[in-house]
Amino acid sequence: MTCRRLANSLGPAGVRPRDVCWAYAATGARRMLQSTMYSLVPSPLYERRYDRFAIGHAATLMSVRPALGGVSIHACKMIDISRGGASFSVSTTIGLSSHYYLHIIGTNFRIGCAEVHRRDNRIGVQFIKAIDETFLHQIVRHEFFTGQSGNAKPAASAYRPAPARQTVALPGRS
Known part of the structure; x- marks a missing residue:
């Protein structure tokens, strides 16, 4: 839509088309600054009315x-x-x-x-x-x-013996 048509449709007869276009451009710029890159990407998660x-x-x-x-x-x-x-x-x-x-x-x-x-x-x-x-x-x-209990696997044994400790003799000590 041109500025002249916009001015004719929105304002009284004395409104300059240039003023109307500047006002709309400033509003658009403010919206652009307030938005982030995430608000521009459509996401089905946020568009759904109810949680699934x-x-x-x-x-x-x-x-x-x-x-x-x-x-x-x-x-x-x-x-x-x-x-x-x-x-x-x-x-x-x-x-x-x-x-x-x-x-x-x-x-x-x-x-x-x-x-x-x-x-x-x-x-x-x-x-x-x-x-x-x-x-x-x-x-x-x-x-x-x-539903989930039929698919669950039995848990592995919780008890696991510790490996046997080996003593190591250090050289020079007896």
Whole structure:
């Protein structure tokens, strides 16, 4: 936009275009000085609305066929979850609609989901209604107590005998 157009759109008839451009240039320079190189780089971590938690729960997807033609149920494995959405992997996406209910095994709730992306067997969904924070912590806590214990290796023995000390005779001393 030229300075003349900017002056005509913003100021009264007596405003000089040069003054308007200088004011906008000074504002831009101040913003540039206040920013850092990190504020200019987009980061998905800061652009997300909710924190994501990596989990490995088993779950089921229940989708209703069009015109209430039946219900199809697919097993899936959760990859991560947040208050607003989740991602999981399924064995096949055949017959899976874009809206379904997610039931995480071990919980009493079904969560309404809308599909956001699908890549091979990995699906990302957004929850129709954000889940409660206590429910999310229940899921993450359950994963902490059940999911990691199966993968843990038994600890090595903590007792290790010290090597035997050898006495060395120094020359000139007896």
